Amino acid sequence: MDSPTSETTSPPPAPFGPFVGAIDEGTTSARFIIFRAGTDEIVCFHQIEVESIFQKEGWCEQDPMAIIKTVNECIDGACKKLVAVGGKVEDIITIGITNQRESTVVWDRHTGQPLVNAIIWLDNRTTTTVEELLETIPNNARNINYLRPLCGLPLSPYFSGVKLRWLRDNVPVVNQAFSKGSAMFGTIDTWLMYNLTGGKHGGVHKTDVTNASRTMLMNIETLQWDLNLLKFFGLPKSILPEICSSAEFYGNIAQGVLKDISISSDLGDQQAALVGQQCMAKGQAKATYGTGCFLLYNTGSSIVHSQHGLLTTVGYQLGRKATPFYALEGSVSIAGAAFNWLRDNINLIQNSGQIETMASTVDNSLDVYFVPAFNGLYAPYWNQDARGVICGLSEETTSEHIVRATLEAVCFQVRDILDSMHKDCKIPLAKLMVDGGMTVNNLFLQLQSDLVGIQVLRAKIAETTALGAAMAAYKAVESRYQMEAPLSKSGPREAIKPSISATDRNLRYQKWKMAIERSLNWETSTLPHGEREAFDGP
Numbered sequence: 001m002d003s004p005t006s007e008t009t010s011p012p013p014a015p016f017g018p019f020v021g022a023i024d025e026g027t028t029s030a031r032f033i034i035f036r037a038g039t040d041e042i043v044c045f046h047q048i049e050v051e052s053i054f055q056k057e058g059w060c061e062q063d064p065m066a067i068i069k070t071v072n073e074c075i076d077g078a079c080k081k082l083v084a085v086g087g088k089v090e091d092i093i094t095i096g097i098t099n100q101r102e103s104t105v106v107w108d109r110h111t112g113q114p115l116v117n118a119i120i121w122l123d124n125r126t127t128t129t130v131e132e133l134l135e136t137i138p139n140n141a142r143n144i145n146y147l148r149p150l151c152g153l154p155l156s157p158y159f160s161g162v163k164l165r166w167l168r169d170n171v172p173v174v175n176q177a178f179s180k181g182s183a184m185f186g187t188i189d190t191w192l193m194y195n196l197t198g199g200k201h202g203g204v205h206k207t208d209v210t211n212a213s214r215t216m217l218m219n220i221e222t223l224q225w226d227l228n229l230l231k232f233f234g235l236p237k238s239i240l241p242e243i244c245s246s247a248e249f250y251g252n253i254a255q256g257v258l259k260d261i262s263i264s265s266d267l268g269d270q271q272a273a274l275v276g277q278q279c280m281a282k283g284q285a286k287a288t289y290g291t292g293c294f295l296l297y298n299t300g301s302s303i304v305h306s307q308h309g310l311l312t313t314v315g316y317q318l319g320r321k322a323t324p325f326y327a328l329e330g331s332v333s334i335a336g337a338a339f340n341w342l343r344d345n346i347n348l349i350q351n352s353g354q355i356e357t358m359a360s361t362v363d364n365s366l367d368v369y370f371v372p373a374f375n376g377l378y379a380p381y382w383n384q385d386a387r388g389v390i391c392g393l394s395e396e397t398t399s400e401h402i403v404r405a406t407l408e409a410v411c412f413q414v415r416d417i418l419d420s421m422h423k424d425c426k427i428p429l430a431k432l433m434v435d436g437g438m439t440v441n442n443l444f445l446q447l448q449s450d451l452v453g454i455q456v457l458r459a460k461i462a463e464t465t466a467l468g469a470a471m472a473a474y475k476a477v478e479s480r481y482q483m484e485a486p487l488s489k490s491g492p493r494e495a496i497k498p499s500i501s502a503t504d505r506n507l508r509y510q511k512w513k514m515a516i517e518r519s520l521n522w523e524t525s526t527l528p529h530g531e532r533e534a535f536d537g538p
């Protein structure tokens with residue numbers, strides 16, 4: 001047996017500051033991560049799951065007060081861990097915020113209390129609102145792309161403006177607060193910022209350009225709230241936060257363990273991952289696989305209006321006077337969420353650790369295709385009436401084939417998006433940077449590379465979203481910081497290369513397209529309700 005040496009017995013050196021903290025408030029969980037400033041070294045973090053509430057079919061809500069409580073617990077938890085390893089909380093020089101986007105909160109400016117639960121981005125209750133808004137488009141055009149030139153987005157239940165309009169039309173207390181001028185609106189970043197900086201006692205009411213670019217209310221060129229868009233949605237400007245850049249002083253934290261520490265960045269989580277992955281040059285792209293999957297392609301300072309179903313969004317603006325960078329985005333609403341469904345609704349798996357093991361026991365999905373269009377299909381289809389289908393089932397199909405087909409479903413959806421990006425930008429992507437909860441799954445990354453036919457590069461650290469927020473916050477307080485400098489000493493990214501033939505890949509993709517056809521317009525292609533009730537079999 002080795003005798004202990006002074007080297008093995010002495011405690012590890014205390015981490016030295018300065019540190020930068022990042023709140024990452026995702027759909028599934030919240031976390032607070034403490035980085036060594038200007039690096040991608042995580043000193044410690046604390047993460048807690050956030051509960052979603054499903055009151056009715058297609059609805060998804062979260063309790064805004066529970067979100068605040070969870071974030072505060074994450075901050076406390078991470079700071080305790082920092083002290084436990086010998087670090088000092090006072091060495092945290094600033095923090096940043098990154099968040100699930102589009103999710104909508106309305107609260108009362110006098111009490112600081114939410115008027116309703118937050119409507120989460122993947123909530124589908126507003127399909128009728130979209131229908132009603134389509135009716136108001138001149139010349140009976142019913143064109144979902146009518147507002148694209150102004151805001152870069154198609155009309156869809158996904159975006160905050162549509163959710164706000166639904167609240168105005170359906171929740172009297174919100175409608176009254178709009179009329180009285182006592183309502184405040186915010187996406188999750190704004191709600192967090194308001195509460196952290198004092199709430200009803202002087203909390204700031206601000207958002208950043210990336211989050212604002214997901215509301216359908218901001219003009220994509222001026223980066224200001226657009227009066228024509230507000231008029232279209234019938235919403236008052238008085239409820240909206242001030243739009244700021246993604247990296248600047250937002251306010252100081254009012255109480256708790258981080259009291260008086262500044263908040264210096266705010267970015268939607270997918271844009272933060274773009275920064276954290278260092279896709280800061282035109283033509284670079286990343287895909288983040290969490291609850292949903294979001295592929296962002298940096299288009300530099302140019303606004304590219306997609307002709308093929310992608311979104312035009314702000315990528316980041318790192319300082320008040322900095323040039324805004326834009327991105328084309330392909331959004332997939334159900335990625336990792338499909339596994340939550342396999343676990344919670346049909347008990348096919350018990351935990352996410354089983355996914356890779358089960359899917360690896362079979363060589364292929366035995367021609368099973370699963371389109372998890374639970375709340376319609378986002379990019380590039382924007383079909384709110386699509387619903388999920390599993391096709392190709394046979395007597396030989398097992399749970400393992402379905403789990404594998406679920407992994408492949410995410411890969412095929414990314415292929416759909418890459419094809420659109422290729423058409424919009426003309427240059428095919430040579431490689432794709434990937435991150436997010438699903439990317440711990442090695443088989444998944446191999447399937448992704450096989451089914452799109454390009455190299456997939458796994459991020460060196462899993463927390464690229466929080467890293468992006470921390471980098472932007474540090475940039476705001478340390479102007480000499482070079483964000484493009486190599487961040488990590490941990491070696492090159494892991495590259496996964498395609499291992500199947502182009503013929504095989506294209507055949508499988510054709511089958512996927514057939515499955516997509518079967519899922520599209522499912523809601524509107526059913527019999528009208530009256531006939532459905534009368535129909536009594538053949």
Ligand SMILES: Nc1ncnc2c1ncn2[C@@H]1O[C@H](COP(=O)(O)OP(=O)(O)O)[C@@H](O)[C@H]1O
Binds near residue numbers: 026340440444
């Ligand atoms: N090994 C795995 N294989 C496939 N999916 C996974 C695996 N581990 C986690 N996931 C999925 O990743 C998602 C969580 O990722 P995360 O990036 O934390 O999400 P979010 O930022 O949306 O909260 C969950 O939906 C979960 O089902």
Ligand SMILES: O=P(O)(O)OC[C@H](O)CO
Binds near residue numbers: 028102292
């Ligand atoms: O919670 P995530 O990481 O899946 O991200 C949610 C997106 O921001 C929704 O647009």
